[in-house]
Amino acid sequence: MNTADAKRILETALICSTQPLPVRELRVLFDDELGADTIKSLLIELQEDWTQRGLELVSVGSGWRFQSRPEMRDHLDRLHPEKPPRYTRAALETLAIIAYRQPVTRGDMEDIRGVTINSLIIKQLEDRNWVEVIGHRETVGRPALFATTRQFLDDLGLASLDQLPTIDSPAQHNALIDALTDAAGPDQAALPMDAPDEALPADFPVVPNPDAAADDGPDTPAAPLEKSP
Template sequence: MLPSSVEEHHHYLEDLSKHIEVLLHASEAPLTTNAIKKHLSLSNKELKQALELLQLRLDAGVMRLHETASGYRLQIADSYSALIQRVFPQRQERLSQALLETLSVIAYKQPVTRSDIEYVRGVTLSSNILRQLFDKGWIKEDGYKETLGRPALLHTTAQFLDAFGLTNLDELPPMPDISAIGGES
């Protein structure tokens, strides 16, 4: 049998992992490690151990602990996405091809201007598409290009990363070779 102090420490960490789980369930947005540490008065080591225990407990069920750019959140395991889409089809948001193309140009080429996007896409960019991306909080203006007219520079946000389950831009899939798609050599 384990010594009492080791058992007490494990019990303490189990309780912490449950408290973290409660906070994540109650939160509408991901929680940063600093927020979790502050709310529960944890050290870095305690937080790491409690998160590991939480993940172990969750592995037996349908929820997963997921880290995004804004912090940690709970989400349903990917293996259940087909069931959710079948039962709750209204939850599945359809994004237009133009919106996805615009968002891709911004994500992969940032910072970019509106004219940069139009050049890459080969079509005029609808203000409605940019408005949708701003309204979702997926892009922001940050700085100006030092050229005629000083156009605003567009960047993706932490909300964009959160929406697509990424912790940083390095996790974006590799950009396809567009010349190979067109059949050019």
């Protein structure tokens, strides 16, 4: 099989698929006759072939997919002018905390935000398949540890958490929240990246939003944290 035929097969499979396809599944198209490195090389060539098109081939958390380019969004939105209900800012800030500080407990999130987090917010993020429980902290009460999912990466167009942008100013914090808001809609939005190759430092604090208090909705002031024995 020549390169052109192999690329055409990959292209067809990816366009017709409703979900991202990992390399291991793409190898099945060729009865495993092509190795993973060969498949990846062909995918990179396909990316270059589509550079001048309205679609782009990207690698996300669970595989490869075609998606519309960000600059096409305004035009595509005209086909579906009605937007689904937006997530509250409190929910998106909670999601941002989980993304940057994972794994975290609900108590960790409340300590960072300074308010008690409504249990419905966590459930909403779990129902969206953006966060999940990955274990429990070995302390009093064994609280659940939350982390983001591959679906979270897919919806933001990221291949890994290392591609999350650094946040060291309120403006960048707001840009992140806006990107999460867009990703909650029917179309995936690319996350703005100031430094796509730099991972966020593990001890980086989430920048508080000065307007958060007005958007927190059902959240209530957090009770003082008790020390673990």
